[in-house]
Amino acid sequence: MTLPDRGPFRFPAPYGTTGIRITNGSDMGGADALWYCGYSYWQNINAHVGQAELLVFLSIDRQRGGVGPSLWSVDKRTDIVTPMGPIFAPSHPLSWSTGEGWYWSAISPHILYASDLSKLYRVDVAPVLQGLAATVSVVADVANFKPGKVLWQWHSAHDETRHSATVKDGSTYAAEGTVVFTENAAAVPWRYFPARGSYDEAQIDKSGSWLLTKDNIDSQAGEDNLIYDLATSDEPRIIYDQQGAAGHSDNGFGYMVAADNYYELPGAIRLWKFDGNSQPQGQLCYHTPNWDAEMNHLSHCNARLDDAAKQYVIGSSANRKLQPRNNEVCGFRLDGSLDVLVVAPVLTDLNAPGGGSSDYNKLPKGNLDVTGTYFLWTSNLGGPRLDALIVKVPAHLLVTTPVPPPTPTYTVTAPDGTVRHFVEVLR
Numbered sequence: 001m002t003l004p005d006r007g008p009f010r011f012p013a014p015y016g017t018t019g020i021r022i023t024n025g026s027d028m029g030g031a032d033a034l035w036y037c038g039y040s041y042w043q044n045i046n047a048h049v050g051q052a053e054l055l056v057f058l059s060i061d062r063q064r065g066g067v068g069p070s071l072w073s074v075d076k077r078t079d080i081v082t083p084m085g086p087i088f089a090p091s092h093p094l095s096w097s098t099g100e101g102w103y104w105s106a107i108s109p110h111i112l113y114a115s116d117l118s119k120l121y122r123v124d125v126a127p128v129l130q131g132l133a134a135t136v137s138v139v140a141d142v143a144n145f146k147p148g149k150v151l152w153q154w155h156s157a158h159d160e161t162r163h164s165a166t167v168k169d170g171s172t173y174a175a176e177g178t179v180v181f182t183e184n185a186a187a188v189p190w191r192y193f194p195a196r197g198s199y200d201e202a203q204i205d206k207s208g209s210w211l212l213t214k215d216n217i218d219s220q221a222g223e224d225n226l227i228y229d230l231a232t233s234d235e236p237r238i239i240y241d242q243q244g245a246a247g248h249s250d251n252g253f254g255y256m257v258a259a260d261n262y263y264e265l266p267g268a269i270r271l272w273k274f275d276g277n278s279q280p281q282g283q284l285c286y287h288t289p290n291w292d293a294e295m296n297h298l299s300h301c302n303a304r305l306d307d308a309a310k311q312y313v314i315g316s317s318a319n320r321k322l323q324p325r326n327n328e329v330c331g332f333r334l335d336g337s338l339d340v341l342v343v344a345p346v347l348t349d350l351n352a353p354g355g356g357s358s359d360y361n362k363l364p365k366g367n368l369d370v371t372g373t374y375f376l377w378t379s380n381l382g383g384p385r386l387d388a389l390i391v392k393v394p395a396h397l398l399v400t401t402p403v404p405p406p407t408p409t410y411t412v413t414a415p416d417g418t419v420r421h422f423v424e425v426l427r
Helices: 126-130
Strands: 007-010 018-021 053-060 068-075 081-086 111-115 119-124 135-141 149-156 162-169 175-182 190-194 198-204 210-216 224-229 237-239 249-251 255-259 269-273 281-286 297-299 312-316 328-333 340-345 374-379 387-392 409-413 419-423
Touching: 053 374, 053 387, 068 126, 081 126, 111 149, 135 162, 149 198, 162 198, 175 198, 175 210, 198 249, 210 249, 249 297, 281 312, 281 328, 312 374
Parallel strands: none
Antiparallel strands: 007 018, 018 387, 053 068, 068 081, 111 119, 119 135, 149 162, 162 175, 175 190, 198 210, 210 224, 224 237, 249 255, 255 269, 269 281, 297 312, 312 328, 328 340, 374 387, 409 419
16 A cells, blocks of 8 residues: 555544655665654543644664664644654754653643653653753652662653552662552652563552552563552562463553463453452453464553453454464454454554564554554654654444543652643543
């Protein structure tokens, strides 16, 4: 298919969905300089509810001739895309970042969470839209936790007052565990959870009440899951890999949606409530038609304060094997119906040069926006560089009668004492 230089287009039959091309060669001087999507649980699209446009954040590698982390604006009425330029001046250290592990606020349209190895930052991009410099404030600093360590792969609860990160040794970069940081905590703001085996990663859930870590604690099979109730004990609930522990996963409010490589059906994805007394536990939500197909990554950035059974997940894959749902964007409900909606082709060729020599860099790793109606990923389009695409998700085909969640008001106090109030509206 032929894509426009930038802006809206239509995916051909049988898809029929609307796509939006975000980037082109002029954004990166014709080079293969666009960094891939960081991962499916770090949203590249802002919280645009009530706004006339949505914002996309991606990074163009300065070492390959790019300008660093940058913004694009998409008019929600016309789908016209406007490059807004770099977020930081060339003199700013964050301008050299790949942007991997950065993510938009789920509740404020102009707040981007950025990080380096020592700090988590709130970046207000509103000034950038006016041609001015972004405003940067520090949320958390490793120096206040434990000198000699580094922190990476940050995640934030939906209200953005509690955050998690992986702790690594500052010299060897060996993973040592997880830390949870609570802003404006009455007691100690840092809470440490040491690794209990071969450690992979961790993620706080959207409610800020649960922490999921992935450690191979029994030295068998693959990684196991440790689920910590942050309101009570440091002793976690354990789900072993052989029992269905998460591989690729994303969290909702008090639950996770997770790939299970031990399940009897191929490409199985299951739903687990973090509270072991709640149901369903291990409910099958998706599987592939055969063992040669898989969903590489899944995204639940659209999670709501609502029953999980009334929600859905969108995932993506790229594969050299031509099998049903490989190389496509697909959605599925969390109600156990096993209904699947195929949304768009990813247009990625793992044998094409775009994205470099690593298959991982070429995988779409797409992520949903908070409304669940826009899905963004990076693709080499079968050519010499990566570009970013969006597909409009026909959510009404996944959830026909969505029940609107409560609309809580959040108050966030920045380190400088500034108080901000946010009202969450998810539709």
